[in-house]
Amino acid sequence: MITLYHAPQTRSMRSLWLLHEMDVPFRVHLRAFDKTLRDPDYLTLSPAGRVPALEIDGERMFETGAITQYLCERFSPDRLGRSPESPDRMAWLVWVHFSETLSQHTAALTQQHVALREDHMRSPIVMKLEAARVAKCYDAIEARLSTPIERRDYLLTSGFSAADISVGQAVYMSRFFVTLDQHPQVAAWYERITARAAFRQALPQGDGIYDRDFYAPWPVE
Structure with a gap:
């Protein structure tokens, strides 16, 4: 078990x-x-x-x-994973681990907006910098989904995989701080993968970390 x-x-x-x-x-x-x-x-x-x-x-x-x-x-070596013989193996590894690049910036924003309970502990400058870094990660996903030849439905040419799960969950978290308004292909991909029953089963059944749907950035004075 x-x-x-x-x-x-x-x-x-x-x-x-x-x-x-x-x-x-x-x-x-x-x-x-x-x-x-x-x-x-x-x-x-x-x-x-x-x-x-x-x-x-x-x-x-x-x-x-x-x-x-x-x-x-x-x-699931060939459905959710990609075996070493797969042409998409390299891309699978890259995007599975890219999720941590995005998650570390979201973690910093969670610390600033949620974990630090007193306003004097928070830094509008750190919030701005980390939000910009999240947007750069969105740029990378947008570029992956938008090729000169065709637009991918998923991160891999061969279809849905754990790479979409890993990055998709990271995007689920980052959207509490940075919207997808400027990234239409990421938004369409995110809507596609979060329509899956398994995603809905993984959603919180009660309270989670966040007490609102979006945390607006603080202005830099």
């Missing part, structure tokens, strides 16, 4: 979405996104006190990129 340790509206949503796309049994152990992630029992699963963590066959994993690669190679 696979057990996923998951906190809503965190990177572990990426692994939850992936598992819902796979035809494998699993269970979810919900964790609060708080200081209990530093409890000694949880640190045996994830030494840095982060989600996700995964237990499978008596072994433990953490880090979403590693979890994605392992699960795809084991359970």
Whole structure:
């Protein structure tokens, strides 16, 4: 049995979405996104006190990129993953791991807008810089979906994969801070992949990290 340790509206949503796309049994152990992630029992699963963590066959994993690669190679090497022989293998690896590039900027914005509770702790300049970096990541996805010959429906020419899940979940988080108004191909792709039943199953069933749909940037004085 696979057990996923998951906190809503965190990177572990990426692994939850992936598992819902796979035809494998699993269970979810919900964790609060708080200081209990530093409890000694949880640190045996994830030494840095982060989600996700995964237990499978008596072994433990953490880090979403590693979890994605392992699960795809084991359970879905050619549908959600891409085998080493696939022409899209290189692109698959790039985009699965690109999701972390986007997520790190979203994490910085989450810290500024949500985690730092007192206004004097927050920096409008950091907010502006990190939002601009998110927009640059959107530029990269827009370019990938818009080729000179044709527009891709998904990040890979061969179709939907875990690359779309990984980047799509990162976009789900970043949209709390930066809209897709200036990126029409990303918006169309995002609408396409989030129409999937597995995405909807991975959405929070109750409270998550965010208490609103969008956090407007602070003005720089």
